[in-house]
Amino acid sequence: MSVTKLPAASPRPLTKVNSIFHSTIYSLIETGLNQALSLDPGTRKQMESLSGKCIRIHCQSPRLLLNILVCEQHLSLSANEALQADISIKGNASALMKLLVTRNTANLRQDGIVISGDVGLLGKFQAILQNLDIDWEYQLSKFIGDIPTQFTHDSINAAGRFAKKTRHNLEEDIDNYLHDETRLFPSEAELKDFYKSVDVLRLRVDRLDSRTGKLQSILADAISD
């Protein structure tokens, strides 16, 4: 039995990207998302075909790594680079938010968003993530329990309000934009151009990630054994 050394993707040194602080935020968001999902059988059903798929959101400013993994009817958030993603999106926070909130794939290039992997998954993930209404305060008290709730109550509420407000503002902006700027709707040429560059990018990423792919098949074999 020969031993294959693991490719760099899996046991890469643990980066500063994942920390207990990210975990705290992610757990709040995750609980909120799953809570919202529990009230939405339609979306849950829709998710099932995505089970096992993982989207990685790589925010460059602020630096943040977020994996969203679909586990049957449940979403799992993490910041672990060792988790293999099926599609990966890179960009800055506002562009990523715009993308995830508006389902607008047309401005990717302009916004400096880079997508790799199975691009077809993007729309499906967007559909799931959109318009989930989240009761942050309730989620927090449920998760953190009694002791620190008093401490964090106010600040998280503020954060929640901020997030809501941000989203609200963003939605308003987008609304205005939609009404004022017909230019938002991309021309067919632009779209074609975009898809072409995505394809080129995908090929390049595929090549770069061929070693990662090898690991995936090794893992898959190990699991099915």
Next chain:
Amino acid sequence: MNNDSPEKTTHFGYRQVAVEEKADLVGEVFHSVAKKYDLMNDVMSLGTHRIIKRFTVELSALRPGMKVLDLAGGTGDFSLLFSPLVGSQGQVVLADINESMVRVGRDRIIDKGKSGNISYTLANAEQLPFTANTFDCICIAYGLRNVTDKQAALNSMFEMTAPGGRVLILEFSKPVNPLLGKAYDVYSTLWPKAGQLITGDGESYQYLVESIRMHPDQETLKQMMQEAGFENCEYHNVMGGICAIHVGHKAASR
């Protein structure tokens, strides 16, 4: 333990006890604290133990269909977190040396209606009763410091890990900043009193304080993992090293 005297002894906190006796004593500790364990965890971790646990679970890199061992799983916190991740096609095994802990864990999990993919085994971490190369992830949280022969446990965990899989070890560790270390030391001297108040059992927490101080520090544990065969071993200090999460990988074989 490298003790060659005919009467083999081991640490039970600061006390030296016969090796066979330790398993019983450890058992007693967890019998008496099983129910109020959660509240004490809040006290000891300044309310952060749920987040630390979650952070550990994030490092598992688990996904639907995988197999995970919640070793020294106790009341099942980790099993409950792993269960939705691996889904109905996956498998969670809660293993603990203490029958009453397994029972409490199982009851809790059934109460929460999450029993679908979780099974339960009475097992000693030093000699795991599974088939080699089974688990995509083995997680031992706040359990290793209670194990008598830690190296034997790590070796056994390595054997049970599937090629390409990983092990996670969450344990109290050594604060990196001496001032924080001192402060935490002082704070931890309060646990037996808190334990007495909350669980009516101060002695158990006296044991915990002592066992934490006896536990190998970050680098030592990392070396022990490498010795067991794990590669690319790394650790995360949490709360400045009050806790540490070690991650090790078993090479994918072909």
